[in-house]
Each structure stands twice: as C-alpha cells, then as structure tokens.
Amino acid sequence: MDANEVRERYERFARQEAPGRSDRYAEWAEGVAGDERIAGILADLPAPRRQPPLVFAVTRLLGVGLGGYAEWAEFFLANAERIVAECAQRTTQTNDPLRCAPLLVALSRVRGPIALLEVGASAGLCLLPDRYAYRFRDEDGSETALGDGSVEIVSELRGGLRAPRRLPDIVWRAGIDLHPRDPRDDADRAWISGLVWPGEAARQERVDGALDVARADPPLVVAGDASAGTALADLAAGAPQDATLVITTPGVLPHLPHAARTRLHEEIAGLPARWITIDPPALYDAWDPPIDAESWDGFVLAMDGRAIAQTDPLGAWIRDA
Known part of the structure; x- marks a missing residue:
C-alpha cells in the first residue's frame, strides 16, 4: 500500500471528521498526514486496521498520553511493532x-x-x-x-x-x-x-x-x-x-x-x-x-x-x- 494513500486518509480525517469532536485527534491526524515515517509503517496494515480512530485508540491503550503530536509520534516510533500488532487484531467496537x-x-x-x-x-x-x-x-x-x-x-x-x-x-x-x-x-x-x-x-x-x-x-x-x-x-x-x-x-x-x-x-x-x-x-x-x-x-x-x-x-x- 502506498504511504501517500495513508497520508491522504489522515489528512481527510483531520479536515472533515475530527473537527468539532476532538481537537487532539485532529492534531494527531494532521501530523500523520505530514509524516512519511509513520505513514509508511501504517501502510503495511490492511485499510480497516489503519483507520485513524483505531490507531489512535490503540496507542492510548498502550500508554500514550494526550499530549501534542510530537509526543504521540515519539511514542509511536518507539512502540511501532507493538502498535501494528495490536491494530492488526482489533476493530472499532464502541457501538454507542x-x-x-x-x-x-x-x-x-x-x-x-x-x-x-x-x-x-x-x-x-x-x-x-x-x-x-x-x-x-x-x-x-x-x-x-x-x-x-x-x-x-x-x-x-x-x-x-x-x-x-x-x-x-x-x-x-x-x-x-x-x-x-x-x-x-x-x-x-x-x-x-x-x-x-x-x-x-x-x-x-x-x-x-x-x-x-x-x-x-x-x-x-x-x-x-x-x-x-x-x-x-x-x-x-x-x-x-x-x-x-x-x-x-x-x-x-x-x-x-x-x-x-x-x-x-x-x-x-x-x-x-x-x-x-x-x-x-x-x-x-x-x-x-x-x-x-x-x-x-x-x-x-x-x-x-x-x-x-x-x-x-x-x-x-x-x-x-
């Protein structure tokens, strides 16, 4: 999968989906959209397993705080293997x-x-x-x-x-x-x-x-x-x-x-x-x-x-x- 497709997906999420619901997720998604390193890692996941809400929830589950993008990206890169493994076996299941x-x-x-x-x-x-x-x-x-x-x-x-x-x-x-x-x-x-x-x-x-x-x-x-x-x-x-x-x-x-x-x-x-x-x-x-x-x-x-x-x-x- 082309990392550019991942970046486009996160850019769309930051622009259309997160505003009005979560300023933090909008910031994180905008960061991923401009980060070739992280987009390249996420590109190895199937499309349903690399959706922004799922990836962000997995990082929170594994211990990332709610700081800015730089903090999130540092955590992601330090724990990329664990994050990818968790994303590969999880789905969004909130069912509000x-x-x-x-x-x-x-x-x-x-x-x-x-x-x-x-x-x-x-x-x-x-x-x-x-x-x-x-x-x-x-x-x-x-x-x-x-x-x-x-x-x-x-x-x-x-x-x-x-x-x-x-x-x-x-x-x-x-x-x-x-x-x-x-x-x-x-x-x-x-x-x-x-x-x-x-x-x-x-x-x-x-x-x-x-x-x-x-x-x-x-x-x-x-x-x-x-x-x-x-x-x-x-x-x-x-x-x-x-x-x-x-x-x-x-x-x-x-x-x-x-x-x-x-x-x-x-x-x-x-x-x-x-x-x-x-x-x-x-x-x-x-x-x-x-x-x-x-x-x-x-x-x-x-x-x-x-x-x-x-x-x-x-x-x-x-x-x-």
Missing part, C-alpha cells in the same frame, strides 16, 4: 448506546414480546434499549421522557416525528461479533471506553455508564461471523417461538466488505425476522422505495429495507423520512 434512540423509534413499530438479536454487538451496549432513560426533544422545545435507567439518552426529534410512548418488551436478547467484549472484563472495558475520542465528555459518560449497566446483567454475545455459514441462524434458533425476532445491524455494515454484506443480507432475509438497520444511504442499493443518497440527510433508519427516518449516525437527532 445513543443509537438506542433511533432503535427505539423502530422497535415501537414491532409487536412484542421481542427477541432482540444484534449483529456486531461488541459488549452488548445496544442490546439494552429497555434499560436506559430517554429524553426525546421536539423542535418546539417540548420533551418526552421515557424509562428510568441510570444512563440518559438524549435525542432531538425533527420533521414532526413522534417520540416512542413505551419501552420495548424484550424477553430475549443475544448478539454475535467476531470479537465479543465482556463488560465484566477490565481489559475489554478499557478498550471500549478508550474508543471514545478525547474531548467527547458526554459520550464518554454515556459509554462508561452503559458498560456498568451491561456489567450488572450482561447479554449473551457469542463469537462468530454472522455472514458466514449458519452462525446467525444457529443463534436465532434460541429465540422464544412466541416472540417477534428482530435482528439489528446498527452501524456495523459499513465495516463489512461488499461480499460479506451481501451474504449477511441474504442470511437475514432467510430468517423469520424483522430487520432494523442504521446505515449510510449509499451503502445499500435495495432501499424500498429507492433513496437519493445525495439529498438524504444523515444515515437511514430502516425497517426491513424500508426507510423510517433520517438520523444522525449515532442517534443525536432523528427526522421523519
């Missing part, structure tokens, strides 16, 4: 519980009881939508409160979208992930928590709080590839027969190669289940009705391939489709 706000909007359309199955579940934080508290803010300033959990999820409703009126009746929940993370394990908790970008204080509090909720009563999350073999069907077979099986893929599909996404779509379609997803509009070419990705605002919240709403990728706002 804020995504439960749009999930709740979709789940309110499903007749319960519900058997909830998440693909790419990580530590299971998005398998617990009934255990959080919610504040849905309307554009006129009014709010709808729902639930009484210790973690508060705040989301803005736009375009006249109505807030859910009840929490889902979830009687069974399970997840599948290539590398499940256990919220009771200190190392796994440190990884999930460390994926939050520096400067995202509210998100850090939300993720850490959700890890505590999951630790108290962790959902079942099994290791496996949902797009291969019968792993997904085998897990789904454990759901109660008298519950509506709902499979969710919140934010996971962009991380899969096209062939794997196609196989996963086919696997889900072959099961007696509803499918809820949160995806970029250009990622899926079978939306019903078709979606103009150029004019669509945010990601697509969809049920069974049909758009329900436009949404912020993490769920900070939701707009009626």
Whole structure:
C-alpha cells in the first residue's frame, strides 16, 4: 500500500471528521498526514486496521498520553511493532448506546414480546434499549421522557416525528461479533471506553455508564461471523417461538466488505425476522422505495429495507423520512 494513500486518509480525517469532536485527534491526524515515517509503517496494515480512530485508540491503550503530536509520534516510533500488532487484531467496537434512540423509534413499530438479536454487538451496549432513560426533544422545545435507567439518552426529534410512548418488551436478547467484549472484563472495558475520542465528555459518560449497566446483567454475545455459514441462524434458533425476532445491524455494515454484506443480507432475509438497520444511504442499493443518497440527510433508519427516518449516525437527532 502506498504511504501517500495513508497520508491522504489522515489528512481527510483531520479536515472533515475530527473537527468539532476532538481537537487532539485532529492534531494527531494532521501530523500523520505530514509524516512519511509513520505513514509508511501504517501502510503495511490492511485499510480497516489503519483507520485513524483505531490507531489512535490503540496507542492510548498502550500508554500514550494526550499530549501534542510530537509526543504521540515519539511514542509511536518507539512502540511501532507493538502498535501494528495490536491494530492488526482489533476493530472499532464502541457501538454507542445513543443509537438506542433511533432503535427505539423502530422497535415501537414491532409487536412484542421481542427477541432482540444484534449483529456486531461488541459488549452488548445496544442490546439494552429497555434499560436506559430517554429524553426525546421536539423542535418546539417540548420533551418526552421515557424509562428510568441510570444512563440518559438524549435525542432531538425533527420533521414532526413522534417520540416512542413505551419501552420495548424484550424477553430475549443475544448478539454475535467476531470479537465479543465482556463488560465484566477490565481489559475489554478499557478498550471500549478508550474508543471514545478525547474531548467527547458526554459520550464518554454515556459509554462508561452503559458498560456498568451491561456489567450488572450482561447479554449473551457469542463469537462468530454472522455472514458466514449458519452462525446467525444457529443463534436465532434460541429465540422464544412466541416472540417477534428482530435482528439489528446498527452501524456495523459499513465495516463489512461488499461480499460479506451481501451474504449477511441474504442470511437475514432467510430468517423469520424483522430487520432494523442504521446505515449510510449509499451503502445499500435495495432501499424500498429507492433513496437519493445525495439529498438524504444523515444515515437511514430502516425497517426491513424500508426507510423510517433520517438520523444522525449515532442517534443525536432523528427526522421523519
């Protein structure tokens, strides 16, 4: 891989993705974009394993401080072999519980009881939508409160979208992930928590709080590839027969190669289940009705391939489709 491609990726991250979220990550990415030494080392990694948020999280996991780029680069070069090895076996797995706000909007359309199955579940934080508290803010300033959990999820409703009126009746929940993370394990908790970008204080509090909720009563999350073999069907077979099986893929599909996404779509379609997803509009070419990705605002919240709403990728706002 050409190191110039790495430098272009980090330059784009510094210019388009980090501003407004993390000044520190923006500085680090800008530094890598101008550093041929580090870009050359990262070029040996596959593209998914050298993404800025993943590389930066790995360096933090291994002990780098939150100083300026010169300090970060010195640490990287002194620990390059360890960093590359860690990046090669890790993926971004935050799965922010804020995504439960749009999930709740979709789940309110499903007749319960519900058997909830998440693909790419990580530590299971998005398998617990009934255990959080919610504040849905309307554009006129009014709010709808729902639930009484210790973690508060705040989301803005736009375009006249109505807030859910009840929490889902979830009687069974399970997840599948290539590398499940256990919220009771200190190392796994440190990884999930460390994926939050520096400067995202509210998100850090939300993720850490959700890890505590999951630790108290962790959902079942099994290791496996949902797009291969019968792993997904085998897990789904454990759901109660008298519950509506709902499979969710919140934010996971962009991380899969096209062939794997196609196989996963086919696997889900072959099961007696509803499918809820949160995806970029250009990622899926079978939306019903078709979606103009150029004019669509945010990601697509969809049920069974049909758009329900436009949404912020993490769920900070939701707009009626």
